[in-house]
Amino acid sequence: MKAVEAAGIWKFYGDFPALREVSFGVQAGSCLALLGRNGAGKTTLWSILAGLSRPGRGLARILGGDPRDQRTRARVGVLGHGVGVYDELSALENLEVFGRLYRLPGARRRALAWLERTGLERVRDARVREFSRGMRQRLALARAFLHEPALLLLDEPFTSLDDRAVALLQSLVREAITAGRTVVLSTHQLPEALELATHVALLVRGRLAYAGKRDSEMLRDPGWLYRQYGEA
């Protein structure tokens, strides 16, 4: 079963086509690294899959449903460029708010468990305004994983993470894949992404240049894919 399906997706900003007939699928239980240089269209594609944006043409389906369908969204964890947490609320309050919005039973218990998992239990009552960028990113990870989603859509999740936080993210993604969840990881940080990915898709100026399994050549030489498809 395909967890993500994109069929002939175009997206225009004014006259500029940010995505040009992008079609691909992601099997359930796999991890897709969505790669590309800045401006390749990764975030645009991510926002369409996350239901934040509509395609100009074409069709996107996630977990067999429309990305804007509420039942579908309840099974998707989204982490974008912004951390999506409120500065004026504490770490615990932030997770409780999202727990309630996702209608989770025992929202507080889950929030506390995820604060512990992300190493933020000591600062659970501190306002996010006082957090470092890395701590905010860890809180954002807790928010995205809080409801144990069947599909994780992560856009540049490695940004601003220190070594420890990168290791945490990698272990969370590995656990998710082992548990049969699907992960779509949009990034231009090749080594970290390729280490996790089972599949790779490369966007070049809005077009899908490559989609397939991640092979050992890519792991040995992360820049190989870019050179192979004219993005050196």
Added chain:
Amino acid sequence: MSFFRQALTVAAKDLRSELRTKEALNSSVAFALVILLLFGFAFEPTEEQTRQIAGGLLWLVFAFAGALILNRSFARELANDCLDALVAAPLSGAALFLGKALANFVLLLAVELISLPVFGVFYDVNWTRQLGPLMLVVLLATWGLTVVGTLFSALTVNLRLRELMLPMLVYPVMVPALLAAIQLTSPLVMGAPLDAGLLLWLRLLTAFDIIFTALTLVLVETLLVR
């Protein structure tokens, strides 16, 4: 039930954030009090003049002070891309809108309830003689302003000149509600009862609230997805 629970979660979140920073509340209260004070000093109205201008003065103050609160409503979500996290969550645009409108309603009502006694003191008016009907008008008109303002706050959130655009777009749409509120408030603050003529304005105000609440709950989903 979960629709209302989600709306209340959004409202509680907004109120908690605002009460911690008091960014919009402080500026809105200060603005309302300064205008009431300056107007009183500038014109020193007689009782007859106060009777004529009370409704207009109060609702213009509330409308302008309200714009400061409404501007912050969706703008609050821009920091850290929180709006994306909300739109990606499994709550309908209507629940998100209703939650935001409820928070704005409470904040604007707080500004009004602080301003009314100040108005009474500065203009030497015992405004509590028709307290029940006056509170009904205040509640209905505030909801009308809040609903329209929250909708346009969502519409203008990504505009660079949103502080300017929001009042320019909102006030023309608010005219029927403002007109009804002004017509009702002037006699009520001076102690006159609700008569048949005023009931007509009350019906207009109620209809405005119902129509715009229904319309915005239907339309808001399309505004949230880019």
